[in-house]
Amino acid sequence: MTTSTTRLPRRRGRSLHRGQAASGWLFTAPILIILGLFLLVPVLMAAWVSVSDWSGRGSPFASGVNFIGATNYGQVLWAGGLSETDFGTALKNNLWYVLLVVPTQTIVAMALALAVNRRMLRGRGFFRTAFYFPSVTSSVAITVLWLFLFSTTGAVNAVISALGAHGPNWFNEPRGIFHFGAASGPAFLTGNTTLGVSWWDWLGGPSVAMSAFVILAVFTTGGTFMLLFLAALQNLGGDVEEAAMMDGANARQRFFRVTLPQLRPTLFTVITLGLIGCWQVFDQIYTGTKGGPSKTTLTPAYLSYTAAFDDQQWGQGAAIAFILFAIIIVFTIIQRWVLAEKKVSKRRMGWITDAEKRDGRVSEAVAVDAVPNTNRGSR
């Protein structure tokens, strides 16, 4: 950014440009200093702690603190001790959480947005507020509410038993939901481990307790993302939809072939925010279960906290935080690649150019279907 703003005016005259740059820096200085102080410096310090043997007393930059290379990373990734098992367990729990929460909350948010976007709906304002309400409530309050709802004798189990079934002991049930109550699995699954956790446990899915947190996450974030989708939906021009209607597309086709492609930038935002939020889940665990039952709601973010503050393993805590950072980056890159606009196939491209040649413009319906460029600028 600096290069483009500084290089262009140079040809016109030095004096003007010098004044601009200086005042530019001056005006951005407060935010640069604040960001540096509260973001860059702590991140750099944490990076140093993750490769040092800092014991938690005094400054990490003091003379007694030594560089110990990747030892802390090794402890959580390949040393084979308790730290590795704990990290593997936390990763397993959080992976299932992400896999369940991100798609569900995205679909729920989209469905809610479509519902409250309908012009025919009476009391739209009420529903918009109602769906958005859980998002503005403190996550601690909602977690406490959840603990009550999902307690052994709570409302959820009361409803389940009214339906004739027997509800589980939600927040005290460590069994994986995909184990279906089986106590142990085949030997090749229980015998092999990754990050100290057996394959049988990796495949076991989230515990019943974690599932309750999955429902909580969908409940609270659905409204937030509904708002994003709603804003995007209201930005869409009605003409494209009308044109599709004129071309004989039914409601389903209009959604999947016209509306959804135009929402792709919003979809990207929602999934990215969802991924980041899900990998960083902490407050629900801290206020709710503290990682229990049997460590099945332990997450890397919470583990990083307990490793540092309870077990005084500051280096390991920082290392976990950086591994988590790497995981989030990788997931975001994968997701970006999956959602990227694919090149239009040759056959289809030929079709478009033919049409252009024929009547000198791009046929509207085809353009939207193949090259959804309406919102590309906001990417």
Added chain:
Amino acid sequence: MKHRKLGAVIVAAGLAAALTACGSGFSSGTATQSSTKPITVLIGSSGAAETAAVKSAVAAWSKTSGVKATVTVASDLNQQLAQGFSSGKPADVFYLSTDSLAGYASNGSLYEYGDKLTNKSDFYPSLVKSFTYNNKLVCAPKDFSTLQLIINTDLWAKAGLTDADIPTTWDQLSAVAKKLTTGTQTGLVIGGEYARIGAFMTEAGGNLMNADSTKATADTQANLDALNYVKQNLAAGDFKYAADVGAGWGGEAFGKQLGAMTIEGNWITGSQSADYPAVNYKVVPLPKGPAGAGTLQFTNCWGIAADSANKSGALSLVQQLTTKSDQLGFAKAFGVMPSIQSAAGEWKKEFPKLTPFLDAASYAQGVPAAKGAAAVVSDFNSQVAKLATGDPKTILSSTQANLAALLK
């Protein structure tokens, strides 16, 4: 190019300022000592009664010594302690648990004042052991608690049991638990964790580590016997974990009469009288196991920070807080047991029904205190929660490996 340099200079200056600001937050080294500097006391309080009692005791000391002292109640003691130590400005005096002692003692955060205490020989030897690091008593034991068997006397009588039936062996405990199990009521409901099941281990002659926490002793036959005993009774349905009956801990299950017996410490008296005053109960010693009487004890100490600016004042405050009169005052206020032997007689006179707790002081064992042991114990807890379907041998051998790794 000049302008860009100017920008870089501004940014660099900003960063430098930021770093220096940070540096001041991390002022390390020993502060200049002064016996008049105000003292801060950081406590992890169990409730209003404890806070008030500590505050008034500290205020009384402040009045006689003339040193200003303030009591702060931590919302998260571990976190606030850690922040204090890393910033170089810790609280002067604070509660310190056995499992964080080794960590803070090893990095020099603690002022090791044990030898300067005038009443050092009065503390119970097992408590002194819990707070000894590298053969030196680091801090003064604040108070302690032990586990015993709590019996609901109404349910006891209803099942046709008398005082003669009070269990003194494991077999008798299983037998009365079976008799007391009816409908939604379970004979014995305990927390599914080391801090309760460990009592059975000590009765069998085992424990996770030796008394000095210098050796891992998890995979012994004694511990295996204890876990097998608990597992059998869980399988029979006569013992249950509190979580499995929908209670947060043994005391809640006991108060709600989901369990006719529980294993808890002397803190249970406070919660029972506050939340379940209608439940009549009685404290009896835990039954003897294959190796005789055994139970676990839990304790905290009064830590003093090495970076305190008024260590002599802090020491004098701790000396005052561990006197007989102050400790008996705490006992009356929130039900703890004094850490000094000379207060035992008066405590028993004051709380005749709770004497089994204090009598255990001669045979109770501490919990593992090696650096990092808390993480291993919580891993043990996560496995023992699934004891009903788990394999005791696997649990103990993995715990043994994890504990042995701490001592390398």
